[in-house]
Amino acid sequence: MADCIFCGIANHEIPSDTAYEDDKIICFHDLEPQAPVHVLVVPKKHIACLDDLKEEDRGLIADIMLKIPEIAADLGLENGYRVVINNGEDAFQTVKHLHFHILGKRKMTWPPG
Template identity: 60%
Template structure:
């Protein structure tokens, strides 16, 4: 499979890893949009949010339980934003579900 995030999860491509467990990897974004900007990526390949199934509930729950833990460890104290881009019109550029976590600055709405 020629998936960038699968290759990062398998350590075929280097990343600035901040967390790894049996289900996910989390790493700093290479083009940060905030002072703290990291991605959480499941180790199994799921193309997008549209592709999750009931069998993925534990994985998605794991990711959302991990987000505040990592945000706290990285010193995000005043709130953060979690973003999932789904499909081309949603801005998804890598066809592997992932969640951006951005913090340490005030976020604007709508995001630009």
């Protein structure tokens, strides 16, 4: 999508501090980190939010879920980490491109936000 910042990052039109990349996803450090380690895992395919997932995206989402523990391990998140998906306005989804936050290196609290 032409006006999507995450598509611009995935297409290397906008620079990022990339932590991981393959043919399906890009993972980069958040510009406004909420934890000592805070990265975003973004599918290169533009999907606006969880509600827009289609059956054809099943494999992509499975690949992302299987890759997240590897990324977390590479980032040294040994004592746990939190994975967050904000879906929609009330959940504070500020970029309309599905993405997964990985947060770690601090004790998380509950309830969140």
